[in-house]
Amino acid sequence: MKLQFLRPMLWTEKLDETIEFYTKVLDFTLGNKNEEWGWAHLYKDNVEIMLAKPNEHEPFDKPTFTGSFYFITDDVDKLWQNLKDKTKVCYDIEDFDWEMREFAIYDNNGYILQFGQNISEIKS
Numbered sequence: 590m591k592l593q594f595l596r597p598m599l600w601t602e603k604l605d606e607t608i609e610f611y612t613k614v615l616d617f618t619l620g621n622k623n624e625e626w627g628w629a630h631l632y633k634d635n636v637e638i639m640l641a642k643p644n645e646h647e648p649f650d651k652p653t654f655t656g657s658f659y660f661i662t663d664d665v666d667k668l669w670q671n672l673k674d675k676t677k678v679c680y681d682i683e684d685f686d687w688e689m690r691e692f693a694i695y696d697n698n699g700y701i702l703q704f705g706q707n708i709s710e711i712k713s
Contacts, residue, residue, distance in 0.1 A: 689706065
């Protein structure tokens with residue numbers, strides 16, 4: 590058995606606002622949207638995300654996630670320049686001991702999105 594890939598499902602009561610954040614700020618493309626289901630599929634390059642209104646069978650007070658979503662990019666500095674003034678920043682770009690240059694922002698729901706690049710891959 591082989592796992593093929595991971596496609597996270599983010600719950601939000603603000604489906605349209607979240608689609609707008611991911612498409613306008615992060616340049617994702619809306620693949621599919623189903624109003625009846627309260628569901629959408631977004632993609633950019635090799636990344637896919639699904640959005641859904643909360644399931645009525647699960648308690649939902651607000652969007653919560655006990656971690657972050659970590660995106661690997663090929664130009665973290667350019668991405669930082671594009672996003673730092675458009676979003677709420679969690680932490681500024683910096684180099685870490687684990688050989689990653691990274692930063693983090695919050696999406697419109699409060700989910701933490703981290704973006705990183707291996708320092709050895711950064712062109713001088």
